[in-house]
Amino acid sequence: MRVLGIDPGLTRCGVGVVEGVPGRPGTLIDYHVVRSEPDEDIALRLLHLDRSLAELVTLHKPESVAVERVFSQHNARTVMGTAQASAVAILAGSRAGLPVQTYTPSEVKAAVTGSGTADKAQVTAMVTRLLRLDAPPKPADAADAIAIAICHIWRGGTRARIQAAAIAAARRSSR
Amino acid sequence: MRVLGIDPGLTRCGVGVVEGVPGRPGTLIDYHVVRSEPDEDIALRLLHLDRSLAELVTLHKPESVAVERVFSQHNARTVMGTAQASAVAILAGSRAGLPVQTYTPSEVKAAVTGSGTADKAQVTAMVTRLLRLDAPPKPADAADAIAIAICHIWRGGTRARIQAAAIAAARRSSR
Numbered sequence: 001m002r003v004l005g006i007d008p009g010l011t012r013c014g015v016g017v018v019e020g021v022p023g024r025p026g027t028l029i030d031y032h033v034v035r036s037e038p039d040e041d042i043a044l045r046l047l048h049l050d051r052s053l054a055e056l057v058t059l060h061k062p063e064s065v066a067v068e069r070v071f072s073q074h075n076a077r078t079v080m081g082t083a084q085a086s087a088v089a090i091l092a093g094s095r096a097g098l099p100v101q102t103y104t105p106s107e108v109k110a111a112v113t114g115s116g117t118a119d120k121a122q123v124t125a126m127v128t129r130l131l132r133l134d135a136p137p138k139p140a141d142a143a144d145a146i147a148i149a150i151c152h153i154w155r156g157g158t159r160a161r162i163q164a165a166a167i168a169a170a171r172r173s174s175r
Numbered sequence: 176m177r178v179l180g181i182d183p184g185l186t187r188c189g190v191g192v193v194e195g196v197p198g199r200p201g202t203l204i205d206y207h208v209v210r211s212e213p214d215e216d217i218a219l220r221l222l223h224l225d226r227s228l229a230e231l232v233t234l235h236k237p238e239s240v241a242v243e244r245v246f247s248q249h250n251a252r253t254v255m256g257t258a259q260a261s262a263v264a265i266l267a268g269s270r271a272g273l274p275v276q277t278y279t280p281s282e283v284k285a286a287v288t289g290s291g292t293a294d295k296a297q298v299t300a301m302v303t304r305l306l307r308l309d310a311p312p313k314p315a316d317a318a319d320a321i322a323i324a325i326c327h328i329w330r331g332g333t334r335a336r337i338q339a340a341a342i343a344a345a346r347r348s349s350r
Contacts, residue, residue, distance in 0.1 A: 043265050043275040044345055050266055070255060080245060083258035088266065090218050090259075091225055100218040170219055 002029065004062035005149030006053070006089040007141050008070065010045055010081035011038055013089070014139075015053070016146030017060045018131070022156045026149075028131045029060060031142040046088055053092035064164070065093030066152035068144065069102040097171055099164035103151050108144070111151035123147050177204065179237035180324030181228070181264040182316050183245065185220055185256035186213055188264070189314075190228070191321030192235045193306070197331045201324075203306045204235060206317040221263055228267035239339075240268030241327035243319065244277040272346060274339035278326050283319070286326035298322050 001021060007014035013034040020026025034052040036045040057065070067089045070082045086102075093100035106116030112126045124143040128136045130150060137143045176196060182189035188209040195201025209227040211220040232240070242264045245257045261277075268275035281291030287301045299318040303311045305325060312318045 041341065042277065043269040044341060046262055046265050047269040047342070047345065050270065079255075080258045083255045084262035084265075087221055087259035087262040090221050091263065091266075094218040094222040095225065102217065166216065166219060167222070170222065 001064070001153055002060065002062045003149040003152045004057060004060060004065050004093070005145045005147070005152065006065065006067045006092070007144040007148060008067060008082055008085035008089045009141065010036060010049070010085045012139070012141045013049055013053075013085055014141030014143075014145030015056055016137075016142060016149045017056075017062060018146060018149035018153060020150070020153045022154050025130055025132060026153055028133060028137075028146060031137050031146055032056060033139060033141050042084075046084060049085060049088045050092070053089060054095070057092055057096050057098070062098065064099045064101065064152065065089070066148045067093075067100060067102050068108060068148050069104050071104075094167055097167060099167060101152055101155075103148060103155075108147050108151045111154050112147045120144070176239070176328055177235065177237045178324040178327045179232060179235060179240050179268070180320045180322070180327065181240065181242045181267070182319040182323060183242060183257055183260035183264045184316065185211060185224070185260045187314070187316045188224055188228075188260055189316030189318075189320030190231055191312075191317060191324045192231075192237060193321060193324035193328060195325070195328045197329050200305055200307065201328055203308060203312075203321060206312050206321055207231060208314060208316050217259075221259060224260060224263045225267070228264060229270070232267055232271050232273070237273065239274045239276065239327065240264070241323045242268075242275060242277050243283060243323050244279050246279075269342060272342060274342060276327055276330075278323060278330075283322050283326045286329050287322045295319070 002019045005016045015032045017029040018026045070086045109118040110116040124136045127143045127146045177194045180191045191206045192204040193201045245261045284293040285291040288297045299311045302321045
């Protein structure tokens with residue numbers, strides 16, 4: 001199963017592509033950070049993110065997309081941009097007809113470190129170990145995106161298969 | 176100038192299409208509310224909104240898109256969905272190569288009623304009067320979207336023309 005994980009953000013959006021099966025060490029295919037400038041026009045920033053993610057989906061042909069869920073308790077100014085980026089991330093999957101799953105930050109941390117309250121350094125360390133990388137992926141946004149993909153693989157993608165059927169049905173009915 | 180105004184929302188997204196020039200009464204071309212169910216999967220909700228807005232842009236061929244800006248001081252649960260819907264709304268314009276402008280709720284209210292703190296009933300009443308409609312548009316989400324389009328027309332679209340050039344340049348460079 002090849003999964004494209006996305007850690008949504010408007011200024012930096014992490015993308016990690018991992019191939020694997022539940023319960024086995026996976027393989028890192030690629031990772032990437034899509035960037036835009038905070039002072040740039042919002043329409044241009046969203047368009048850049050949309051195109052970049054569409055290109056990565058086309059390039060890597062994942063079977064599903066996993067996106068970190070956004071919560072409103074974070075910094076109020078940042079959270080609006082993160083919510084907007086998460087919409088673009090989810091659409092990058094569903095527009096391509098792929099199942100999309102969202103995971104909370106603590107689900108992702110628990111999946112890779114065993115603790116839902118692990119810090120960024122721990123997540124990066126475990127991603128590096130689990131995928132047997134020579135060096136930790138940089139920047140940390142990329143490590144988080146890779147962790148999201150690992151989390152999805154280990155969950156076995158059950159929900160994803162149910163949702164894939166619903167998306168396929170929605171696409172057929174809108175033609 | 177034909178403008179497609181969008182009042183972003185995940186459960187109800189208002190869309191109003193108005194044709195006009197600054198300082199003159201405009202003409203209402205169409206209005207619409209795109210709906211989705213709160214208990215539905217987020218990927219399917221965003222996909223439905225994305226497709227519906229793309230169809231309305233194709234159908235009405237607006238010269239620009241105007242979207243109400245989202246603020247984080249609203250209800251925390253609702254605001255995440257509204258922010259996600261606003262990203263889809265902005266992309267509906269920029270993906271089609273159209274200039275997209277955002278306006279704050281008080282800019283929109285001030286443009287149609289003269290007061291930035293007008294209530295929904297006042298906005299609906301002024302939209303009905305300004306466009307010489309036989310009856311107020313319903314539901315109120317549609318009236319707000321129409322007000323956003325009127326606000327954009329009356330602002331003269333100066334910023335929109337500058338941004339259109341930037342979007343055109345971004346599209347050329349990504350080919």
